Amino acid sequence: xxxxxxxxxxxxxxxxxxxxxxxxxxxxxxxxxxxxxxxxxxxxxxxxxxxxxxxxxxxxxxxxxxxxxxxxxxxxxxxxxxxxxxxxxxxxxxxxxxxxxxxxxxxxxxxxxxxxxxxxxxxxxxxxxxxxxxxxxxxxxxxxxxxxxxxxx
Numbered sequence: 001x002x003x004x005x006x007x008x009x010x011x012x013x014x015x016x017x018x019x020x021x022x023x024x025x026x027x028x029x030x031x032x033x034x035x036x037x038x039x040x041x042x043x044x045x046x047x048x049x050x051x052x053x054x055x056x057x058x059x060x061x062x063x064x065x066x067x068x069x070x071x072x073x074x075x076x077x078x079x080x081x082x083x084x085x086x087x088x089x090x091x092x093x094x095x096x097x098x099x100x101x102x103x104x105x106x107x108x109x110x111x112x113x114x115x116x117x118x119x120x121x122x123x124x125x126x127x128x129x130x131x132x133x134x135x136x137x138x139x140x141x142x143x144x145x146x147x148x149x150x151x152x153x
Contacts, residue, residue, distance in 0.1 A: 001043075002033055003047060004047050005044050005045070005058070007081050008079065013103070014029075015103070016091075016092040031113075040061075045058055053089055061076075063112070065132075076112075116132070
């Protein structure tokens, strides 16, 4: 399970620029793998502190996506930033607040993050927030055929 938050300050959303693979240098919401003996809410809060150095007030679960091709489930909670004191952790190159129009959409690391952000902005425009879920699998491109090994000497 990958757990994280969608931290908001007024009209702005906090994103982290990844300092690790996969997708080094791309932007994401603060998130990471759930650890043993913690709830999803505890894990999401911990990851937000570790990756963004941000203090948050955790809100309700906002999105949950199955990503079965990599054997994962991604959960994101809405969160409110308590203050503007945040800084990149060791897994982030930088941490910044973005308005919807300034988000670097082509540089978002994962489909679950893009879908969560799009749903958030749509919900905000409609004046209501609902739980979003789905299966965000993709079909990988076919691999080149491999040459058969010859068994002849």
